[in-house]
Amino acid sequence: MSLPPPDPHTLARPSLRISTSSGRVKVIAEARADVVVDRGGTTKTLPDGVVEVRPTKVSGALEVRCPVGTDVVVGTASAGVELIGQFGSVRVTTASGSIKTGSVSQADLRSASGKVGVDECAGRCRASTKSGTVTVSVAGEAEVSSVSGTVTIEAVDGTVEVRTVSGKVSIGTKGGGPVGAQTMSGAISIRIPRGMRPAIRMAGRRPVRTDCEQGDDITIDVSTISGAVEIVPS
Amino acid sequence: MAVLAKSRVVAVCGSIVFTDIVGFTEFTALRGDEDALALLAAQERVVRRVLPVGARVVKELGDGLLLWFPDSADALRTAFALHRSFEQESAASGLPLWVRVGMHHGHALPRGADLVGHDVNVAARIVDLAGPGEVLISEATRTDVDARLPQACFEELGPVVMKGIPDPVRLFRATLN
Numbered sequence: 001m002s003l004p005p006p007d008p009h010t011l012a013r014p015s016l017r018i019s020t021s022s023g024r025v026k027v028i029a030e031a032r033a034d035v036v037v038d039r040g041g042t043t044k045t046l047p048d049g050v051v052e053v054r055p056t057k058v059s060g061a062l063e064v065r066c067p068v069g070t071d072v073v074v075g076t077a078s079a080g081v082e083l084i085g086q087f088g089s090v091r092v093t094t095a096s097g098s099i100k101t102g103s104v105s106q107a108d109l110r111s112a113s114g115k116v117g118v119d120e121c122a123g124r125c126r127a128s129t130k131s132g133t134v135t136v137s138v139a140g141e142a143e144v145s146s147v148s149g150t151v152t153i154e155a156v157d158g159t160v161e162v163r164t165v166s167g168k169v170s171i172g173t174k175g176g177g178p179v180g181a182q183t184m185s186g187a188i189s190i191r192i193p194r195g196m197r198p199a200i201r202m203a204g205r206r207p208v209r210t211d212c213e214q215g216d217d218i219t220i221d222v223s224t225i226s227g228a229v230e231i232v233p234s
Numbered sequence: 235m236a237v238l239a240k241s242r243v244v245a246v247c248g249s250i251v252f253t254d255i256v257g258f259t260e261f262t263a264l265r266g267d268e269d270a271l272a273l274l275a276a277q278e279r280v281v282r283r284v285l286p287v288g289a290r291v292v293k294e295l296g297d298g299l300l301l302w303f304p305d306s307a308d309a310l311r312t313a314f315a316l317h318r319s320f321e322q323e324s325a326a327s328g329l330p331l332w333v334r335v336g337m338h339h340g341h342a343l344p345r346g347a348d349l350v351g352h353d354v355n356v357a358a359r360i361v362d363l364a365g366p367g368e369v370l371i372s373e374a375t376r377t378d379v380d381a382r383l384p385q386a387c388f389e390e391l392g393p394v395v396m397k398g399i400p401d402p403v404r405l406f407r408a409t410l411n
Contacts, residue, residue: 017392017393019392019393019394019395019402020395021395073390073391073392073393074392075391075392075393075394075395075402076395077395077396077397091390091391091392093363093391093392093394093405095362095395095396095397108389108391108407110363110365110391112362112363128363128364128365145256145365145366147256147257147260163256163332163365163366163367165256165257165260165261166257166260182330182332184257184260184261184264184330185260185264203328204328223330225261225264225265225330226264
């Protein structure tokens with residue numbers, strides 16, 4: 001079951017903030033009303049209602065349980081971060097750890113060198129990494145950048161913007177918004193719904209391999225210096 | 235034993251901005267040195283055009299720049315103008331000016347034409363977390379800009395732990411309405 005996009009007019013959801021230097025961070029969203037730390041930290045409720053989790057050790061593992069739909073912010077230097085369950089808005093920044101999330105309403109995920117993986121993002125999914133791979137199973141919208149890591153977006157409803165330097169790009173769109181993909185040397189593969197006629201705009205000298213009849217059902221902007229480009233029906 | 239006197243250099247207060255061209259090394263490998271030079275020249279051309287009075291290029295860092303602004307609102311306004319101009323330049327020249335920007339407001343000590351200090355280091359760490367076309371700023375910058383740039387939007391990314399920086403830094407993604 002997916003979460004709906006966040007509604008700014010609804011009552012504030014629970015909000016959790018975690019910052020730690022290193023050590024694995026695991027947050028589990030489940031049917032409960034409070035936030036508890038199973039391992040490695042203590043909680044403090046700030047005046048604005050945000051629950052802050054503070055690690056008790058510099059580099060120990062941290063495990064936290066929170067209500068379903070909680071907004072989560074995690075900042076860490078080198079820890080891997082795993083979010084299990086259904087969350088609200090999620091923002092994770094790590095210098096070298098991997099990031100993996102379950103179902104979220106929207107996401108901003110940044111890792112300098114780790115992998116980023118998202119099971120399901122109802123709204124906008126923004127992800128950025130240098131050398132790690134980015135894998136998004138389902139998203140409402142996607143905005144992804146990588147240097148050398150492969151980017152795979154299996155199914156996206158709306159707008160997609162992907163930029164990599166040498167990483168391969170694979171996008172599966174449902175056709176609800178324009179698709180943009182830019183690489184320097186990475187190959188680009190875009191799958192569109194069968195029968196949809198794309199308006200393809202290509203910057204660069206590489207030919208686009210496509211079996212699709214051209215039209216104006218969906219705009220696809222692609223740009224590459226040396227990567228192969230294919231646009232195929234799914 | 236010689237006693238080192240404490241520096242009498244007067245610290246300057248302002249906004250420290252780092253820019254970085256994403257994928258410059260790969261671009262150079264793919265397109266060659268001549269095109270790499272053209273890309274750097276395109277970046278320099280844009281920066282010189284949009285830099286306001288009082289701001290300066292402190293130094294070039296390979297494919298990046300360290301910029302100094304006496305005023306944080308000017309710095310942010312310029313960062314937006316840079317991105318707009320980089321996009322236009324990219325479209326016109328075909329050169330991928332994929333630039334990211336990191337910004338912090340604080341103090342720095344002049345060392346010749348250079349600037350050194352903790353706040354310079356913080357700004358350098360911030361740009362590492364930005365994606366191409368993004369402007370990331372610290373809470374100090376956000377606070378100093380305050381309401382002086384009403385067309386700017388700030389999305390909090392949270393407290394970020396950065397290598398070598400003892401305390402987490404609250405970061406914001408800045409965009410133009």
